[in-house]
Amino acid sequence: MPDETLHLPLIHRVLEREKDTPGALLPILHAVQESLGYVPEVALPEIAHALNLSLAEVRGVVSFYHDFHTTPPARHTLRLCRAESCQSMGAEGLAAQLREQLELDDHGTSADGRISLRPVYCLGACACSPALELDGQLHARLTPERVRALVDGCLEDGSC
Ligand code: FES
Missing domain, CATH: 1.10.10 (Arc Repressor Mutant, subunit A)
Structure with missing residues (x-):
């Protein structure tokens, strides 16, 4: 710290x-x-x-206010959309998968400072739900497998 x-x-x-x-x-x-x-x-x-x-x-x-963070920002931020369209296309299941994979809650940051999870309410990609943003880059039409691969790739890359 x-x-x-x-x-x-x-x-x-x-x-x-x-x-x-x-x-x-x-x-x-x-x-x-x-x-x-x-x-x-x-x-x-x-x-x-x-x-x-x-x-x-x-x-x-x-x-x-969940917008305020009391720990330094992580190197990677994953914002999963939790708004209506994404919810109807399985976002809650993806959120549960992320919580389990990363062992974090919806607003959590890993103890090693590598990744933060944040909910977001619409990324403007409703037609391609469910969607998330990883370090500012949009990923849509997600499946559990794609989400797992994105997180694995992010955690394995040398910058983490
Ligand atoms: S509701 Fe998820 S991108 Fe709009």
Whole structure:
């Protein structure tokens, strides 16, 4: 795990810029995540102090919204579409397969930082459901075999 205190100068710059904005908590959390790829633990007391909130309030908001991540981003991100068209074409079965293959929950990141799973709600490929996006690349008309091969290929390539 990297030394998160290295992120403090950036966090302080965000706080200085945003703290007087009405409803500043969400914009601050988004700005930190946009810059760092996640909201590090070290940011929470700084944000709480700057906004005169309790640490529990800040932590509660971070954990309530699945969009906020509390661990550094993985090297690979797999976003499986869970919206209606993909659901009707077997996305829930693929989600279960991914959870089992990767031993992660739907929003999980592997302990070695190699891959994150994220649900997404429509990738604009409904006519070719079910679909997923792996590192920004769309894959559609998925089958369990194709999903397994995609994940195996991703985990086996030298960049993982
Ligand atoms: S519902 Fe999955 S791509 Fe649109």
